[in-house]
Amino acid sequence: MKRLEELPAFYTVVFDGLHAQLLPSVTQIFQLELAWLETQVLDSYQLKERSAFFQTIDEIPTKHYLLFEKNKISTGYAVHDLYPSRARLHPQIVKGILNAVQVSRGDVVLDPLCGSGTTNLEAIFLGADSIAVDLNPINRLMTRVKYEVLKLPLETLEQIPDRAQELFETVSDPAKLESIRAMENSEEGTIHYLALLAFLHALRWASNRQSRSASRPPKVSPALFRRALHHYYRIIHTFVTNPEFHPYELGSLRVLPNVDARTLEGIEDASVDVVLTSPPYSLASDYVRSDYPQLQFLGIDIHELREKLIGLTPKNVKERVERYFTDMEQVFSAIARVLKPHKWFILVIGKPTLREAPADFLDRIQQMVEQQGFRLYRDIPKPIKGTRDEWHEEHILFYRKEGSRSETGVTE
Ligand SMILES: C[S@@+](CC[C@H](N)C(=O)[O-])C[C@H]1O[C@@H](n2cnc3c(N)ncnc32)[C@H](O)[C@@H]1O
Numbered sequence: 001m002k003r004l005e006e007l008p009a010f011y012t013v014v015f016d017g018l019h020a021q022l023l024p025s026v027t028q029i030f031q032l033e034l035a036w037l038e039t040q041v042l043d044s045y046q047l048k049e050r051s052a053f054f055q056t057i058d059e060i061p062t063k064h065y066l067l068f069e070k071n072k073i074s075t076g077y078a079v080h081d082l083y084p085s086r087a088r089l090h091p092q093i094v095k096g097i098l099n100a101v102q103v104s105r106g107d108v109v110l111d112p113l114c115g116s117g118t119t120n121l122e123a124i125f126l127g128a129d130s131i132a133v134d135l136n137p138i139n140r141l142m143t144r145v146k147y148e149v150l151k152l153p154l155e156t157l158e159q160i161p162d163r164a165q166e167l168f169e170t171v172s173d174p175a176k177l178e179s180i181r182a183m184e185n186s187e188e189g190t191i192h193y194l195a196l197l198a199f200l201h202a203l204r205w206a207s208n209r210q211s212r213s214a215s216r217p218p219k220v221s222p223a224l225f226r227r228a229l230h231h232y233y234r235i236i237h238t239f240v241t242n243p244e245f246h247p248y249e250l251g252s253l254r255v256l257p258n259v260d261a262r263t264l265e266g267i268e269d270a271s272v273d274v275v276l277t278s279p280p281y282s283l284a285s286d287y288v289r290s291d292y293p294q295l296q297f298l299g300i301d302i303h304e305l306r307e308k309l310i311g312l313t314p315k316n317v318k319e320r321v322e323r324y325f326t327d328m329e330q331v332f333s334a335i336a337r338v339l340k341p342h343k344w345f346i347l348v349i350g351k352p353t354l355r356e357a358p359a360d361f362l363d364r365i366q367q368m369v370e371q372q373g374f375r376l377y378r379d380i381p382k383p384i385k386g387t388r389d390e391w392h393e394e395h396i397l398f399y400r401k402e403g404s405r406s407e408t409g410v411t412e
Pocket of ligand 1: 085087089090112113114115116117118119133134135136138205259260261262277278279280308309310
């Protein structure tokens with residue numbers, strides 16, 4: 001038996017003698033597991049450059065700490081907090097997962113259900129190229145804006161607050177949406193898309209203030225828009241003026257227009273290196289409802305969109321669950337098609353405890369993935385706080401696409 005004073009620091013044991021300090025935001029076991037995976041697959045230089053969970057390595061502050069957590073320990077670091085959504089993946093976890101599978105510059109990372117674009121943004125920060133797919137146009141807009149604003153020259157960015165009135169006049173008028181589209185792929189286009197996103201955010205604020213029974217659509221005043229735009233400006237400015245931020249190191253992003261995750265049309269077979277995604281948590285909640293006023297403003301047919309979104313229809317819960325499985329099977333098959341052999345597919349999925357959902361929900365999902373030629377290599381359970389009645393636990397499932405019969409001559 002040893003005495004307390006003889007024992008080494010706990011972390012040096014866990015991390016194999018590595019002289020490292022974890023970030024104070026690491027408080028849960030699944031984070032510790034991801035941190036440990038990072039120490040196993042990255043060398044100490046790489047850990048300083050890209051680890052998601054360490055504050056220092058060999059007493060030198062990590063880039064993650066200097067960029068994201070030095071001044072503000074938050075889940076919405078960088079530009080992740082533009083148009084925040086409750087269902088989004090946690091950026092730090094995404095980064096840890098991408099590190100664990102050793103994503104590197106030039107790799108192509110796809111999220112076929114990109115939501116807020118968390119996977120895409122973290123992939124780009126690691127120098128990888130990324131593809132984003134989502135049927136909700138607001139999600140495509142926000143993913144794209146979060147990336148494009150990082151490329152704006154500082155002088156251009158700094159003019160934005162003074163342009164609030166002029167931008168309000170354009171983005172608050174649905175008749176002018178076409179003229180914004182015509183500016184695409186230019187600095188002016190980026191500024192207008194940013195302003196449009198800020199306007200939609202203000203619209204969300206306005207509709208949250210309104211009672212549910214209000215008959216008129218919520219209205220955004222110029223002052224409310226200015227507040228949203230300033231809020232966005234401050235988030236972006238703080239990040240891009242950090243001395244550790246280098247826009248030239250970013251990978252590229254392609255946000256595909258109106259592509260369905262069940263087909264992934266337009267993405268070539270065996271062209272993607274990593275897929276990281278999290279399917280809709282729709283058995284527990286209606287995830288587009290909070291976007292209704294914003295979708296209406298954009299002229300989107302909500303009924304038509306809901307029909308295509310996974311897990312929202314039909315009304316009958318039993319039938320909805322069955323449709324969810326059929327849809328997810330198609331998504332997994334499309335992922336198997338676009339992923340290169342032997343590459344990683346990471347699925348972050350909640351385990352429902354709702355009475356309506358079948359007890360074998362997760363087993364059925366896992367069987368479906370395996371039927372598409374994937375093999376499970378690691379399952380990291382992750383508790384979800386505060387939603388005990390609905391989804392009490394998520395799993396980070398690391399699958400690899402195994403070689404096919406035709407490719408290797410044998411089934412692996
Ligand atoms: C749980 S959210 C993903 C959250 C995301 N991981 C994040 O960090 O924000 C699921 C997303 O799937 C999208 N979606 C649902 N059905 C789809 C389909 N058939 N094709 C493409 N996207 C779809 C929804 O619009 C929603 O944004």
